[in-house]
Amino acid sequence: MSLPLIAAIDPFTSPSSGLSPSTLSHISQTLLTVTPDTLPQALEYISAHTTTQTISVNVTSLLSTDAIHSLLDAGATRLFATYEQLSTLQPLINDDSRLALLLDTAHTSKDTIVSAISDTSVGIYAHKVTDIDAVAAWLTEYGTGNHPPVYVSFAAQPALADVVRIAKLAAVPILDSAWMTVDGGEGLLGVAEVVMAGVVSDREDGLVTTLVVDERGVALGLVYSSLESVRESIRTGSGVYQSRKRGLWYKGATSGATQELVRIDADCDADCLRFVVRQKGSGFCHLETATCFGAYTGLSHLQKTLQARKESAPAGSYTARLFSDAQLLRAKILEEAEELCDAKTKDEIAFEAADLFYFALTRCVAAGVDLADVEKNLDKKALKVSRRKGDAKPKFLAAGEKAENGKSAPAEAPKPAPAEAPKPAETPAEPLDPNRPIKMKRIDAQSTTPEELETVLRRPAQKTNTIMSIVTPIIDSVRTNGDSALISLAQKFDRATLTSPVLRAPFPDHLMALSPETKAAIDLSFANIHTFHAAQAESEPLTISTMPGVRCSRFVRPIERVGLYVPGGTAVLPSTALMLGVPAMVAGCSRIVLATPARPDGTVTPEIVYVAHKVGAECIVLAGGAQAVAAMAYGTESVPKVDKILGPGNQFVTAGKMYVSNDTSAGVSIDMPAGPSEVLVIADRSANPAFVASDLLSQAEHGVDSQVVLIAVGLDDAGLEAIEEEVHKQAVALPRVEIVRGAIEHSVTLRTATIEEAVALSNTYAPEHLILQVENAAKVVEGVVNAGSVFVGMWTPESVGDYSAGVNHSLPTYGYARQYSGVNLSTFVKHITSSELTEEGLRNVGGAVMQLAKVEELEAHRRAVEIRLEWADKQKENASS
Incomplete structure (x- = not known):
């Protein structure tokens, strides 16, 4: 089943009058009506958009076969033609499934139609109908079996019910883009409503099974769609689906693995949608694999590997050399092409073809071209009706003849010198071989320049802007909606069903049920961590007289309220709870709040509950990610607000901590920035x-x-x-x-x-x-x-x-060890200073204070000293008199 065709009326001179090309691309099919005057613009439009849209062309106004020929070569998928044009076009195209016959007043009888398209794949086009009932009756008689497609356009804007009626009769409605809207224009047809017009569901909830694939057609996963999710997906140009439990699902909103929508279409019997997307980030699956069916293989896996190498190629790797040395890459492509031509057996041909694909794809990736681009061009070439003879260029033909005769063919480019041949672990077959050696790259620091060493040791860049754009709405939601947001986000991200976002102390014994071995290990670790951090305590205040009558001191006070983030999900991390909770307890923090994601049943791993009990935590916030950080930073109905947030986490936790620490209204600090371990x-x-x-x-x-x-x-x-x-x-x-x-x-x-x-x-x-x-x-x-x-x-x-x-394992990463300490007792305390002066002290230091205040033109500062000294002088005068 095909989705409705959208007619783009005059997209060449007034593109704003209809839907944009990007919106047209999402719904897969576009119809252009071309006249002799608009032919040049049509050719330009088709060439530019044929790799993203299926473009049909109404050529009934064109008399020239050459003009129609040029449209086909540009990439037009289907032609809507008159009865007179049909006999000329059928031999030209040699594939009559690319034709649809326009019904007109001279050829409307059923017998004439059957005669014209008998034993062909030519479709039928009912143009600008006014009597929808009559067309529906004819379609009913024509049937819904396996026959060429039927297209129906309307003389005036139809009602949505008429569009649905035509679509359910196995015809493809054609709709003027001027009648349609993405954002809900009054009196217009919604694009999503039209897209879903002929789609059916046998589910009680009405959701439509949806297969998500990449541009190469590789299945990423199975989801569900609704009218609302399709509408939102088209509006945003991204992957938006309907979760059966959590409502609209904006794919990648928290993980960063977003999707750019390419197009939506349906299967043959209209009970399954297909979303074609460009997947971003780690992959489609929540397990951070490329697909829900496992990792990419073959050429797709090779492409991902090469793209990763281009982004951050390991220093000294062979692929890095290929990206930086165009001559070497050229030579290797020519070399491997020759070896493929010389291969004899099936295994040899497959082996050499794999090598050639590796180098050819490296060339593509280096230029920003991916396999989908290559395949789109193959499809576009298949649509061409003009064919050149296809002979090889003379220099290659001569080389082939010499090689065939057993003579050495002249090399197109020299092979690279063997002195810098790649190591066995870096051969072109590496990305395809999961059994390749797990081996570190070797660099001789003595023969490497400081600049090269800096490059070798450089950490990968962190894409903070993208992450922040995802994190900010989450934080705003928690700040605005409090507990209800936490409960909703727990369901959405952790698949956890909660009645309350907080587990309060005292914690029930059954939530801390541990094996004796695990409890003993936690107890031993607790004791050692406690001993080491207690030894860091400052037992006495620092007090010193800087001059007679001037006494300065510094003393320690605990940070009152601390929030400790403990990563969770599928992992069990009691060690992190210990490393954060024990020094907080030793420091004397009066309120200790833990936060960790809940499991699907709403509980927390017993190891973490046991540690929370030992360190005296008042509650455990059942949340992960940026939402946990926001809850502790701003507080909710159930979550106490804290003064400092500590703990490791993924990029979303880190971004959340950075956000709230820069928000003065939160009034919260963090331990340190973080990067990969x-x-x-x-x-x-x-x-x-x-x-x-x-x-x-x-x-x-x-x-x-x-x-x-x-x-x-x-x-x-x-x-x-x-x-x-x-x-x-x-x-x-x-x-x-x-x-x-x-x-x-x-x-x-x-x-x-x-x-x-x-x-x-x-x-x-x-x-x-x-x-x-x-x-x-x-x-x-x-x-x-x-x-x-x-x-x-x-x-x-x-x-x-x-x-x-x-010792503590919460440590600075990403080079921050130059400026930051790891978590220690001082992390949980603050130092307060005090000054205490006598009259003698103020006289000793007052002159300097007044002079510096005068220099800085802060007169009130200067007067604060002067007034006291003047008062003291008067007191003495009165006493002596």
Whole structure:
């Protein structure tokens, strides 16, 4: 079943009189009426839009076969023609499904029609009908079976009921764009209403099954649509669907994985919609995969890999060389084309074709062209009726003849020198091979310029503007609607059904049911973290006399109300609750509020509830993401407002924290900015390769964006290969191997000659976690200037800091270790200063104060001292008299 055709009336001279080309593209089919005068503009329009729209053309006003020929070559999909034109066009097109016969007064009998289109695929076009009842009767007689399509246009704007009536009789309504509106113009037909006119649903709720695909037709997932969601999708030009539980679903509104709508169409029996979209962000699925049916494969997977490499190519990678060296890429395309031509067996041809596709697609991606663009051009070429002979150019024909005769063909371009051939792990087949070695790139820091090293160690850019545009409406909703917004957002984002957004202390025992082993592990970690942070307390105020009669002091007071964000969802993170809750308790914060996403049944993992109980939290906010941050920043009916928000989280949590900390009306601060997790390991010849690999992988498993760096001090190739073998061996045994593979993909090994060079590089990078697997590691710590936390020696894996050693694991990332400390006791307190002066003290310091106030022209400041001193002088005078 085809959706209605929309007639674009005079789009060449007055495009504002009808729907815009972008809106026309969303509904898949467009009809242009072309005259000799508008032919040039029509050709331009079709050429520009044929890859985004299915464009039919009414050519009944054109007498020239050459003009019609040019429209077909430009990409017109279908021609609406007269009876007289039909006999001329059928041999020209050689595919009569691209024709529709215009019914006119001379040829309206059924016998004439049947005779004209018998044994063809030619459609029928009833033009500008006035008697809709008669057309409906004729369509009923014609039937709804498997026959060429019928098109019906109207002499005047029809009622929506007439459009529905025609569509249900298996005809395609043709509607003037001037009759239609996207935003609800009075007396006009809504585009969404027209699109849904012939669509049916057998569901009780009336929702229409909707298949979401990318531009290549790869299925991303299955959703549902309603009239309201289709209307909103067309209005916004984005993927908007109807959730069966949560209402309108703006795809990617919180995850950033938005969709740009390409078009909407329906299947053959009109009970399923298809949304063609350009998927943004991590992918369609909530599991952050490209599709709900798993990751992309084949050419689609290769394209995604190349696009990622173009955005942030790992330094030293082969693909990075191809993007930066046009001559090398050209030579490789020519080389692989020749090897494909010379291949003999089925396996050889497939192997060489894969290599050629890799280099050809690299060329496309480098120019901003994707597979959908290529396929659209293939489709466009298929519509052409003009064909050139197709002979090869002489230089290639000669080369082919020589190769066929067993002679060496002249090379079109020299092959690249073998000195810089890619490493085995960087061959063109890599992106297609899930079993390729999991291996870090090697860079020799001694032979690399400072500028190149800076590029190697640069973190990926964070797209804050896009994230903020998603986060801001969420924060506004919570700020305005309070608890009801939290309950709604929990259902929308976490699929959790809540009656209240808050779980209050005392927490019931059944919510803290843990195994004895888990409870003992939490208790031990709690004790160590408590001991370490309690030792940081300032037992006495600082008091000092800066001069006679002037005493200054500084004393500590806890921040009264703190909000602690603990990431949740499918993960269980009691360690983060401990790292934030224990120092808050030690500091003496009077109100501790935890926030973590609820599970679908509305509960929280018992480990987190148990930690909340141990640290004395007054409540747990059952929310995640920016909505949790907003609730704690502004407060709701049930959520207490806090003074400071702390804790890690994804990019939406981070954006939410940055937003509220800059909003003076919130009056809230945050712990620190955040980025992806990081580890930097410095290892020398004394390091155990298995230990080094385990430390690298323990950070790589956090996420594909984790930053993993190894600095190898004085290691030869054999030493590095031992570590690389361990990385691969241990990685493939991990349950999160694909995440590890993604992180290692952009990780790097830097080779240095001395420990001093290694520490200098580490200080430049300023890692979140610094691991020293070197001789005299404790001595090396003296040179560390920038790091979140340091792990000293072979027996100190980073994981002990994450859980139970006692140090805090909430640390600065993204290079912020240059300016920020990790969470500690001071994070939860504030220092207040006091001054206490005697008369002697004011006389000693008053002259300086008055002079500086005079310089700054702050007369009231100066007078505050002067008045006191004058009063004191008068008192003395009175006493002496």
